[in-house]
Amino acid sequence: MADEAQPGHRVKIEALDFEGPLDLLVYLVQKNEVDIWDIPIALVTEQFLAYLQTMTAERLESAGEFLLMAATLLRIKSQMLLPRPQLDEDEELEDPRRELVLKILEYQQYREIAGQLRERESAGRLVFARGMPEWDDALVAEAGPAPPEPEDRVTLGDLLRSFTRLMEEARRDRVHHLEPLSVTIEEKAELVRERLRREGQTSFRDLFVPGEPRSHWIVTFVALLEMVREGEVRLRQGETFGEIHVYATGPAT
Amino acid sequence: MSNSETVARQVLEALLFAAEEPLSARRLAGLLEDATAAQVADLVRELNADYLREGRAFHVQEIAGGYRLVTRSEFAGWIAELRASGGSPRLTQAALETLSIVAYKQPVTRAELESIRGVAVEGVLKTLVDRELVRIVGREEGLGRPLLYGTTDHFLEYFGLPSLDALPRPDELEILFADRERQAELPLEEPGPAADGEE
Numbered sequence: 013m014a015d016e017a018q019p020g021h022r023v024k025i026e027a028l029d030f031e032g033p034l035d036l037l038v039y040l041v042q043k044n045e046v047d048i049w050d051i052p053i054a055l056v057t058e059q060f061l062a063y064l065q066t067m068t069a070e071r072l073e074s075a076g077e078f079l080l081m082a083a084t085l086l087r088i089k090s091q092m093l094l095p096r097p098q099l100d101e102d103e104e105l106e107d108p109r110r111e112l113v114l115k116i117l118e119y120q121q122y123r124e125i126a127g128q129l130r131e132r133e134s135a136g137r138l139v140f141a142r143g144m145p146e147w148d149d150a151l152v153a154e155a156g157p158a159p160p161e162p163e164d165r166v167t168l169g170d171l172l173r174s175f176t177r178l179m180e181e182a183r184r185d186r187v188h189h190l191e192p193l194s195v196t197i198e199e200k201a202e203l204v205r206e207r208l209r210r211e212g213q214t215s216f217r218d219l220f221v222p223g224e225p226r227s228h229w230i231v232t233f234v235a236l237l238e239m240v241r242e243g244e245v246r247l248r249q250g251e252t253f254g255e256i257h258v259y260a261t262g263p264a265t
Numbered sequence: 266m267s268n269s270e271t272v273a274r275q276v277l278e279a280l281l282f283a284a285e286e287p288l289s290a291r292r293l294a295g296l297l298e299d300a301t302a303a304q305v306a307d308l309v310r311e312l313n314a315d316y317l318r319e320g321r322a323f324h325v326q327e328i329a330g331g332y333r334l335v336t337r338s339e340f341a342g343w344i345a346e347l348r349a350s351g352g353s354p355r356l357t358q359a360a361l362e363t364l365s366i367v368a369y370k371q372p373v374t375r376a377e378l379e380s381i382r383g384v385a386v387e388g389v390l391k392t393l394v395d396r397e398l399v400r401i402v403g404r405e406e407g408l409g410r411p412l413l414y415g416t417t418d419h420f421l422e423y424f425g426l427p428s429l430d431a432l433p434r435p436d437e438l439e440i441l442f443a444d445r446e447r448q449a450e451l452p453l454e455e456p457g458p459a460a461d462g463e464e
Contacts, residue, residue, distance in 0.1 A: 031358055031359055031362065031382070031384065032382060032383045032384035033383050033384070034382065034383040034384075035383075077383060077384050077385070081383065115381075115383075118381060119381060119382065119383065122362055122365040122366050122369075122381065122382075123362060123365075125365040125368075125369070125432065125433065126358065126361035126362045126364070126365045127361075128432075128433070129356075129361050129364060129365060129424055130356075130361055132424040132425050132426070133355060133356060133361075133423070133424060135338070135425060136423060136424060136425045137341070137355075138338035138341035139326065139335040139336055139337070139338055139341070139425070140335060140336045140341075140344050141326075141333045141334060141335045141336075142282070142284070142285055142333075142334065198410075241387075242401075242412050243387075243390060243391040243394045243401075243412075244401060244412065246395070261394050261395065261400075261401070
């Protein structure tokens with residue numbers, strides 16, 4: 013039976029790197045030359061787990077994804093071992109592997125398309141048009157050394173530092189009073205978006221309206237963090253500890 | 266060939282030469298006066314035939330819903346030397362896979378992309394947005410109102426695609442898919458016929 017893991021079947025995969033658990037599964041199915049619709053789940057699970065053990069420390073951030081898949085494989089394996097219930101004539105038994113197989117196939121499809129895009133990318137690198145963005149580099153080279161790039165990497169530390177400074181300044185010249193939080197993160201995010209639509213960019217400092225309750229500032233700050241996380245805005249800092257600028261990455265909607 | 270046709274072709278050539286981005290057939294038709302998009306397509310074909318006959322180093326390429334002049338690939342080596350850098354870095358496998366899904370499923374949320382790829386795509390999505398291959402196209406209604414992503418015109422330009430239709434049609438893929446699915450629905454007791462060895 014193909015489902016039996018034989019020692020001779022062990023596949024050397026330790027040195028390979030995979031995009032994710034599905035990528036590894038596709039590899040195992042092909043390497044073992046098994047029918048996608050009749051995957052020997054015990055064998056594949058064993059090989060999958062063997063690979064997991066070899067994962068190096070730098071891949072650990074994706075270990076969770078691999079572990080989740082390992083759990084799925086083990087669940088399917090145990091379902092395959094359960095005795096099948098008696099079925100009526102026209103009743104069909106759902107193969108426990110089916111859902112996983114469809115997922116593998118869908119992923120495989122997109123990987124094929126990715127391969128086609130890779131070929132197109134290579135072909136595209138051989139043709140040149142006027143006004144292509146890459147030309148800017150050539151023109152810059154002719155004009156002399158490029159001016160220093162503004163620092164793109166604004167860390168959370170930079171942001172917190174700027175924000176704390178603002179809050180400190182506000183504390184100094186305002187009377188402290190409490191009020192209920194009357195504004196949502198989404199409302200503040202929309203204000204930021206509106207501003208970016210109008211002005212294209214803004215300084216971090218200008219997002220915080222003087223005289224506004226500080227609770228609003230905090231909500232604005234959280235909204236901004238959320239927008240950075242979603243890739244909706246980008247931050248740049250001219251120099252270390254300098255002014256932080258906020259840019260929209262796409263058309264805000 | 267009439268004189269006016271020759272002039273139209275020259276005007277078209279001048280427009281394409283001067284433009285810094287692909288010009289749509291409709292835009293060209295408007296600039297050429299009294300021309301239709303179909304006539305523009307004819308003129309482009311004639312222009313390309315001329316270039317080929319005369320052994321020119323460039324031709325008109327149909328791309329991102331328009332036309333532009335590009336050099337022929339055999340001259341890539343010389344042009345690359347002219348350029349300061351090697352151009353933008355190639356996309357990673359993760360980026361290409363994510364892009365493929367965005368191209369077909371757009372507008373699509375990050376969660377959908379992650380479900381299909383089985384891995385987190387946050388970082389790769391940011392790279393794609395930074396490189397203007399993907400953009401935020403809106404928000405999905407419902408819980409959390411997640412952002413929706415779609416491809417850009419630059420995506421078409423980068424991959425030399427006239428339009429999104431130039432990708433393998435999704436319904437062709439679905440047919441392929443449905444075929445396999447039917448096999449899967451065969452009861453367990455009777456193993457389905459062997460896959461007809463397409464790959």
